[in-house]
Amino acid sequence: MRVRDSVVVITGASSGIGRATAIAFARKGCPVVLAARREEALEAVRQECERHRGAEALVVPTDVTDPKAVEDLARRAVQRFGRIDVWVNAAAVTVFGPFREVPLEDFRKVLDVNVMGYVHGARAALRVMCEQGRGTLINVSSIVGVVSQPYTHAYGMSKYAIRALSASLRQELLLDKAKHIHVCTVLPATIDTPLFEHAANYTGRKPVAMPPVYSPERVARRIVDLVRAPRREVVVGPMGRSMVLESRLAPGLVERMMAQQVDKTHLSRKEPAPAGHGNLHVPAPGPGAAHGGWGGRRRTAMRRLATATMLAGVVAGVARRARAH
Template sequence: MSESFGKPVVVITGASSGIGRATALRFAKSGAALMLAARGQDGLDSVAAECAELGAETETRSVDVTDEDAMLELAQQTVARFGRIDVWVNNAAVGVFGPIDELPTEAIRRVLDVNILGYVYGVRAVLPQLKRQGTGVIINVSSLTAPIPQPYTAPYSMSKAAVRSLSASVRSELRLGGHAGVRVCTVMPPAIDTPFFDNAANYTGRRARAMPPVYPPEKVARTILRLSRMPRREVIVGAIGSSFVQQGKLAPGMMERSMAAMVENTHLSKNEPVARTSGNLFAPSSASTSGSLHGGWDGGRKTAVRVGVGTVALLAGGVAVVRRLLR
């Protein structure tokens, strides 16, 4: 992250709540200048006020990331205001729960538009500026569902795998084009304590819950800040998530079956029925959640981590059996 022109300039989409909000606050504490984007202006105004209290120069723009012209304008307005862009964080995302054959087609399409095309438009908007500068970092927030897909979240899992592929493709193009100073990173968090689960579309009739292990959004924000300074290709947030990925490589069938059981037993409540809802797919979250950092799942964090560790131990035992059979 170049600081030769003064404060580093950071653009964050989906900045009004959850991971995006935590990332904005982390960069504000580090002395960055910020351009914060999201659909809901109320959430943007509140996070901007917090960042200003931390001493950060902050601008906001109400933007739907599926509007390519608006994303181009976001990049142009950032350069006009601050003179450059050092870090661009593609973070805005939506989710939907439900069996693939029961989901409304428009809900599937909206998840793919926001989570894939929104990132594509972000990359296309900022790349020309970073190439002109010769430096800069694009950080794409993917998910642990990219290497380990889940049932009942097919559009979301698909989209996050696509984000991972997008990063790899752009890295190769930059290398071939001689733009070594422009870096592209992918962050893959597990379940994070944000309003995401309450705001997601849900067609299962069961309340969606944060599936253990649950980490605070500040942990992802710290990872993003580190990547802006020391870029790496991919980072999985949390040791348990890394263990899941390793288990999946060694015993993919076992991991698939275990993930299905975990989602069925911990991700979707069996005793909290809810009405079908499109959540925040087509409109910003309500004022009560549009500016929320956390989702209220942290109260069970210790239990969640214990469950996660137990699951890893169970998977590790199964993989040990597989290894013995392969000898």
């Protein structure tokens, strides 16, 4: 499918990957429909999008946990632009905490946003796309949808569920012979977004971006590429690709390494953090941002060091397994 002039709906467009994706499509001359809970942040994104090639942007404040609101989002997109060519499900929230200490209301909220929000988006998008006979649905999952980690149980569950949803939809479309409708899943590694700052947290330690950290623009470029050349799943970030591959060869080793990495580098040992709901139930104020402040030279150096360390450990573990057999 040609990217330019494609009508693109993006949930979670107020920050992080969703925001970077909206701007990436606007730069290609695409009309974009921006959805999230924060109208102020969406207006800031709209202004940035419309600076690129005169792209049009429509703001539709939307809580993705409300199926009627998501149907209204699709209706308004079609009403304004006549069709929906691409729908990107990118809304996401998370909670950090020991399993028995995370409030159940927070656990449910993560699943409601990250799973049911995608279900609502997929239903609204596919209804329009099936009528049109074409379109691309892109679901943003994560490498933790392949390699689990401690203290983010609900988030990891949701990212596994997103992959399962995408696979099931592809199978259904295959049986329906809807060959011009594509469902793609994106699995980013750690991305420089405000997700960690906005997370609910019950660990007593401040969540930080676990190196290696990649830019949200890197994910946005892969999402745009999927419109040109759809693929079932794409992993963003060399470390993510390595972990997904090695998890198939040595799952127990990678599981242990992930546990240690989270404890050492994902939760600060220097900065304590009070318990709180983060942005789960009330959206964060302000104009929002694509980045979370985890970039820069220091993070690049940490990324290289972490990549080298992780790969060395994985290679050593696989070699030990090979010798054992």
